[in-house]
Amino acid sequence: MASCDKLVDAGRRQFLRGAGFGVAGAAAAAIVPQQAAAAPGQARVNYPSNRLGNISDLTLNEAFDTSYPDDSAPGVLLKLGTPVEGGVGPDGDIVGFSTICPHKGFPMSFDANDRTLNCPGHYSRFDCEKGGQQVWGHATQNLPQYILRVADNGDIFAEGLDELLYGRLSNVL
Amino acid sequence: MAFKRNIDRLPIIPADAKEQIVTCHFCIVGCGYHAYTWPVNKQGGTDPSENKFGVDLAVQQDPETPNWYAPSMYNIVKQDGKDVHIVIKPDPNCEVNSGLGSIRGARMAELSYSKARYTQQQRLTDPMVWRYGQMQPTSWDDALDLVARVTAAVIDDQGEDGLFVSAFDHGGAGGGYENTWGTGKLYFEAMKVKNIRIHNRPAYNSEVHATRDMGIGELNNCYEDAELADTIFAVGTNSLETQTNYFLNHWVPNLRGSSLTKKEEQLPGEAHAAGRIVIVDPRRTVTVNACEVEAGKDNVLHLAINSGTDLALFNALFTYIADQGWMSTDLIESSTTGFDAALAANRISLEEAASLTGLATADIIKAAEWIAQPKEGGARRRTMFAYEKGLIWGNDNYRTNAALAALALATGNIGQPGGGCVRMGGHQEGYVRPADGHVGRPAAYVDQLLIGGKGGVHHIWACDHYKTTLNAMEFKRVYKERTDKVKDAMSSVPYGDRDAMVAAIVAAIKDGGLFSVDVDIVPTKIGQASHVWLPAATSGEMHLTSMNGERRMRLTDKYMDAPGQALPDCIIAARIANNLERVFREAGNDSYADQFKGFDWQTEEDAFMDGYHLHAGGGEFVTYERLRAMGTNGFQEPATGFEDGKIVGTKRLYTDNKFGGPDGKAVFMETPWRGLQAEGKQAEKDKWPFLINNGRANHVWQSAYLDQEEELVTDRFPYPYIEMNPADMSELGIGEGDLVEIYNDNGSTQAMAWPTPSARAKETFMLFAYPTGVQGNVVSAGVNEFIIPNYKQTWGAIRKISSIPGNAKHLSFKSQEYPQA
Numbered sequence: 001m002a003s004c005d006k007l008v009d010a011g012r013r014q015f016l017r018g019a020g021f022g023v024a025g026a027a028a029a030a031i032v033p034q035q036a037a038a039a040p041g042q043a044r045v046n047y048p049s050n051r052l053g054n055i056s057d058l059t060l061n062e063a064f065d066t067s068y069p070d071d072s073a074p075g076v077l078l079k080l081g082t083p084v085e086g087g088v089g090p091d092g093d094i095v096g097f098s099t100i101c102p103h104k105g106f107p108m109s110f111d112a113n114d115r116t117l118n119c120p121g122h123y124s125r126f127d128c129e130k131g132g133q134q135v136w137g138h139a140t141q142n143l144p145q146y147i148l149r150v151a152d153n154g155d156i157f158a159e160g161l162d163e164l165l166y167g168r169l170s171n172v173l
Numbered sequence: 174m175a176f177k178r179n180i181d182r183l184p185i186i187p188a189d190a191k192e193q194i195v196t197c198h199f200c201i202v203g204c205g206y207h208a209y210t211w212p213v214n215k216q217g218g219t220d221p222s223e224n225k226f227g228v229d230l231a232v233q234q235d236p237e238t239p240n241w242y243a244p245s246m247y248n249i250v251k252q253d254g255k256d257v258h259i260v261i262k263p264d265p266n267c268e269v270n271s272g273l274g275s276i277r278g279a280r281m282a283e284l285s286y287s288k289a290r291y292t293q294q295q296r297l298t299d300p301m302v303w304r305y306g307q308m309q310p311t312s313w314d315d316a317l318d319l320v321a322r323v324t325a326a327v328i329d330d331q332g333e334d335g336l337f338v339s340a341f342d343h344g345g346a347g348g349g350y351e352n353t354w355g356t357g358k359l360y361f362e363a364m365k366v367k368n369i370r371i372h373n374r375p376a377y378n379s380e381v382h383a384t385r386d387m388g389i390g391e392l393n394n395c396y397e398d399a400e401l402a403d404t405i406f407a408v409g410t411n412s413l414e415t416q417t418n419y420f421l422n423h424w425v426p427n428l429r430g431s432s433l434t435k436k437e438e439q440l441p442g443e444a445h446a447a448g449r450i451v452i453v454d455p456r457r458t459v460t461v462n463a464c465e466v467e468a469g470k471d472n473v474l475h476l477a478i479n480s481g482t483d484l485a486l487f488n489a490l491f492t493y494i495a496d497q498g499w500m501s502t503d504l505i506e507s508s509t510t511g512f513d514a515a516l517a518a519n520r521i522s523l524e525e526a527a528s529l530t531g532l533a534t535a536d537i538i539k540a541a542e543w544i545a546q547p548k549e550g551g552a553r554r555r556t557m558f559a560y561e562k563g564l565i566w567g568n569d570n571y572r573t574n575a576a577l578a579a580l581a582l583a584t585g586n587i588g589q590p591g592g593g594c595v596r597m598g599g600h601q602e603g604y605v606r607p608a609d610g611h612v613g614r615p616a617a618y619v620d621q622l623l624i625g626g627k628g629g630v631h632h633i634w635a636c637d638h639y640k641t642t643l644n645a646m647e648f649k650r651v652y653k654e655r656t657d658k659v660k661d662a663m664s665s666v667p668y669g670d671r672d673a674m675v676a677a678i679v680a681a682i683k684d685g686g687l688f689s690v691d692v693d694i695v696p697t698k699i700g701q702a703s704h705v706w707l708p709a710a711t712s713g714e715m716h717l718t719s720m721n722g723e724r725r726m727r728l729t730d731k732y733m734d735a736p737g738q739a740l741p742d743c744i745i746a747a748r749i750a751n752n753l754e755r756v757f758r759e760a761g762n763d764s765y766a767d768q769f770k771g772f773d774w775q776t777e778e779d780a781f782m783d784g785y786h787l788h789a790g791g792g793e794f795v796t797y798e799r800l801r802a803m804g805t806n807g808f809q810e811p812a813t814g815f816e817d818g819k820i821v822g823t824k825r826l827y828t829d830n831k832f833g834g835p836d837g838k839a840v841f842m843e844t845p846w847r848g849l850q851a852e853g854k855q856a857e858k859d860k861w862p863f864l865i866n867n868g869r870a871n872h873v874w875q876s877a878y879l880d881q882e883e884e885l886v887t888d889r890f891p892y893p894y895i896e897m898n899p900a901d902m903s904e905l906g907i908g909e910g911d912l913v914e915i916y917n918d919n920g921s922t923q924a925m926a927w928p929t930p931s932a933r934a935k936e937t938f939m940l941f942a943y944p945t946g947v948q949g950n951v952v953s954a955g956v957n958e959f960i961i962p963n964y965k966q967t968w969g970a971i972r973k974i975s976s977i978p979g980n981a982k983h984l985s986f987k988s989q990e991y992p993q994a
Contacts, residue, residue: 044181044182045181045182047181072232072233073233085174085983086174100236102243104236104237104273105234105235105236105237105238105241106236107236111992113992114987114988114992116987116992118991118992121236122273122421123413123459123462123463123466123991125987125989125991127175127985127987129985130174130175130983130984130985131174131175131177131983132175133175133889133983133984133985134175134889135985135987135988135989136459136871136989136990137276137871138274138275138276138279138417138871139243139276140243140244140245140246140274140276140279140280140283140885141177141178141243141244141245141885142175142176142177142885145177161181162177162178162179163177163178163179163180163244164178164180164181164182164183164243164244166241166243167233167234167235167236167238167241168230168233168234168241169182169183169185169230169241169242170181170182170183171181171182172181173231173232173233
């Protein structure tokens with residue numbers, strides 16, 4: 001088992017790797033501060049609408065790495081095969097989650113056997129079929145889930161989050 | 174859907190926010206935190222100059238960052254009468270937790286009383302009395318006068334034995350040195366109350382009598398010993414869930430091998446390797462899983478014994494290790510007594526132990542080797558012995574505790590680095606009281622006396638027997654009947670006629686009634702039966718001192734106002750004493766009234782100086798000011814001096830092999846196996862099909878007294894869960910999340926079924942002390958010779974009572990185990 005230090009490094013690598021995704025997110029994030037400056041005092045952050053992929057990109061029960069709302073916030077899209085609450089797409093089975101553990105920020109991996117996201121730092125587990133509910137663990141919140149929209153051509157857009165992301169005091173930086 | 178807060182940003186702690194020291198007020202570990210507060214109309218910014226961290230918060234922070242806090246760590250509370258933002262976040266520089274926050278402690282802010290954000294609106298804000306057929310707010314003067322007059326009348330009639338008390342004896346919330354002293358001085362000095370019990374057991378006794386009788390205090394090592402041990406021998410302790418950050422921050426580094434450098438530096442000249450662990454527990458817990466993940470399965474030995482057979486196992490290990498010549502014979506000779514007699518009395522063969530425990534003899538031998546076989550090069554193996562409720566609430570507590578301590582003592586592991594024989598603990602500790610010898614031993618079985626109609630008045634301090642006692646169903650039935658008599662009597666006279674009111678109450682008591690006074694921070698289940706509620710302040714609403722499982726004492730600053738008129742327990746005890754003095758003096762009983770002098774405290778610091786400072790071992794070196802300067806690391810008790818502006822503490826006890834028994838020696842005991850010891854347990858086992866093992870869940874603190882009004886926990890667990898073997902569930906037609914009834918001759922209760930493939934057939938595990946299904950309902954009244962309850966060995970039957978309820982349909986019932994390759 002890797003030491004804590006190695007896990008931190010793994011986390012950093014994960015973030016760097018995540019930079020290859022979510023170009024649209026990065027662009028949108030760059031625009032947000034200007035919008036915020038033009039409309040001060042809004043009660044909530046303005047979430048970008050980012051295209052994360054197309055339904056055709058997804059394989060049943062396989063993690064599709066992505067990021068949202070910007071390239072330093074890694075996440076995952078999943079096609080689960082059965083309709084779930086919060087699921088989108090023709091089968092109501094597509095969901096997206098942050099993959100940073102809300103306990104201490106380690107990168108989590110998807111276990112296809114029981115469709116959970118699991119943290120190697122301190123063993124927390126989140127159920128992708130139950131809205132990211134923490135099955136067992138240390139986080140004081142359930143896993144931030146993407147609010148998704150599917151366009152007519154099958155493009156999947158993320159347009160919001162339902163919990164605060166680890167490591168930032170504003171979901172949109 | 175799972176509960177989500179939909180919080181997308183939080184106020185930033187400004188650079189000039191006030192920083193206050195906090196020790197988590199929940200479990201024994203006592204993680205260090207800081208509370209940051211600042212005016213409600215101000216906020217920090219992302220620029221390094223604008224926030225407390227001095228960093229750019231406009232970028233994503235790394236894993237384990239100190240520069241982030243979860244929504245659960247934030248709230249708006251009152252401080253000196255004004256609304257302030259508050260963030261309570263773990264301290265990266267505290268040696269205990271190094272910045273880790275558990276799912277319990279990291280919710281301290283959200284579990285605080287906030288009118289602005291509607292959190293913990295259940296908190297008691299005013300004294301309440303039974304008036305016109307319901308509980309009604311009143312003044313302190315009115316409530317205390319009623320309490321004092323009824324209490325005095327009962328003492329006049331029945332003597333002090335007519336006053337029954339249920340009181341915390343621990344640290345952290347609902348306890349601490351200030352408050353154990355306040356209540357202790359009232360009941361043990363001003364009076365000599367003997368019908369008194371503690372929050373989780375029906376008598377006033379030690380959970381670990383035996384080790385103390387052997388001359389070995391139960392908290393004798395330091396958390397660093399878990400990093401230095403060759404082997405950890407863990408008994409009935411699910412530490413990942415119940416001492417979370419002690420496990421994560423001090424056990425895991427040893428199991429991972431990342432404490433090897435520390436071992437080589439501190440213990441040169443002997444062989445070292447990554448730590449191994451033996452876990453004695455009938456259930457496969459998440460602790461077993463995590464140990465396997467970290468150490469590899471080859472370095473984890475899970476001894477899944479038959480429930481209640483720990484003593485046979487320990488005696489077999491003792492016998493085998495002695496026969497191999499692996500004992501520390503010099504130490505046994507010079508510093509102990511009774512070894513030969515104990516070995517003769519406790520001797521048991523591997524085969525007999527294997528038969529009783531259900532283990533393979535090879536595994537018992539392997540455990541013995543991991544405990545005591547000399548290391549390569551001949552050095553003594555360093556083994557840390559850890560135990561908690563599986564042993565404490567288990568079969569034959571006294572003998573089993575003694576047998577485990579004997580193993581540690583005989584193998585030279587008390588007082589040595591990498592050793593110790595320690596209870597893991599539930600609450601923190603915080604005990605300083607006048608002598609309690611008058612209580613006697615065995616102490617009075619208070620619950621049974623109350624059920625039997627004894628006592629006239631009952632003072633309850635932060636205890637909720639309805640959730641946390643054994644034989645709970647019968648206790649509730651009788652308690653309600655007796656207190657209802659008094660309620661009906663109170664409803665028969667005008668409240669404003671105090672003489673008539675007291676007379677009516679006294680008459681009802683003579684008719685078998687009971688007058689109940691409940692001091693707590695929230696309305697409790699037992700409080701439903703009470704006639705007076707007195708609102709208490711909790712940690713952070715008052716200054717509070719406690720010590721953790723390595724005797725580490727800290728001060729928690731008062732960082733917010735108490736709700737309404739709530740007061741610290743020690744001040745409530747003092748005001749009860751003041752009122753009793755007045756009432757007895759008015760009655761012309763001056764000599765008795767004089768016993769209630771010495772309670773002129775105005776603050777909790779007054780109680781601390783009167784109690785801990787004057788009466789605790791080393792207390793003369795300790796003041797609030799000095800403790801505050803020691804921050805979240807504090808010092809380890811006992812204090813031995815004050816040098817260079819710091820309190821000097823004690824890292825380990827018994828390092829000189831001077832123990833607490835006669836002539837400074839430790840005492841071995843004769844502890845032969847004698848089956849299921851508590852009355853009726855063997856018959857219960859024979860009659861009912863399922864073991865109803867029970868204990869804690871990671872999400873929930875204690876009896877859920879705060880969690881019951883917090884959405885993260887109530888959403889996850891609307892009901893207590895019961896882990897069941899899936900084949901057993903199929904056989905009974907039970908699906909996941911279905912509500913089941915657990916029943917036996919003691920009573921019945923409910924839980925939702927959680928299919929658990931690792932659960933052995935006919936062996937279940939139910940969440941203990943949960944408000945929506947009390948496991949204690951089905952626990953028999955059987956206790957050991959010192960009135961220690963035996964919650965763990967409970968057997969009953971199970972039947973479905975409802976398909977999965979609507980508020981459980983969104984829940985995950987997947988395995989709690991982290992997946993292994």
